[in-house]
């Protein structure tokens with residue numbers, strides 16, 4: 029069963045592994061035969077997953093705290109002696125391409141402090157939200173680290189049905205409508221599952237051995253084709269019909 033052990037003997041660190049996409053990534057690497065060390069701010073969730081999955085070690089921590097990250101890596105190295113893959117998954121907030129009610133904080137209303145915090149978690153800690161910056165950083169790191177034989181890739185997910193998405197929908201005045209909009213954003217007509225993102229992560233780590241600086245889209249085709257791109261509230265110019 030090659031697929032089951034395709035990453036056996038390897039050691040993987042996953043941030044934000046207690047739930048959602050991160051938890052699916054932890055499971056997928058365990059299924060691939062790896063030892064997984066994961067961190068999360070959510071200690072109860074992390075402990076529960078660690079108990080459920082043998083082959084995992086949970087270390088509570090916040091990726092915005094440099095000391096927590098250093099402890100995560102040094103603890104991993106002292107336990108296992110090597111580290112083969114880091115998945116920077118921890119993050120919060122989603123990129124949404126449709127208007128929400130109430131809207132998430134608008135850029136012009138975001139304080140410098142909350143923007144800094146967003147950057148800390150999502151850019152320094154993980155791989156999404158500030159999407160352009162993350163892909164640029166992925167490419168720059170891929171170039172810098174190639175001299176050490178280290179590959180750096182990122183995954184850009186479409187709408188993935190996770191606790192984060194459920195909470196976001198529940199915070200709107202019409203959760204069903206919000207979920208429907210989120211579903212219709214993908215031409216495949218559904219949201220993705222965490223396990224589908226996890227499969228991409230295992231692929232990048234174990235089989236994509238000649239890929240570096242790559243952005244792997246796991247989006248159900250969300251970026252393809254024509255569709256409504258402007259907000260409902262945007263000013264629009266509609267061409268006048270000829271008589």
Ligand SMILES: NC(=O)c1ccc[n+]([C@@H]2O[C@H](COP(=O)([O-])OP(=O)(O)OC[C@H]3O[C@@H](n4cnc5c(N)ncnc54)[C@H](O)[C@@H]3O)[C@@H](O)[C@H]2O)c1
Nearest residue numbers: 044046047048049068069090091118119187188190191192
């Ligand atoms: N779900 C989606 O549709 C979607 C789409 C695009 C990108 N993403 C990104 O994927 C990642 C995972 O999303 P999810 O939907 O599984 O979210 P989630 O909220 O369901 O899970 C995220 C996990 O990360 C942890 N976490 C958050 N901030 C942390 C921090 N500072 N330090 C340590 N742990 C922290 C949380 O406690 C939680 O366990 C996030 O970076 C998110 O921005 C998600």
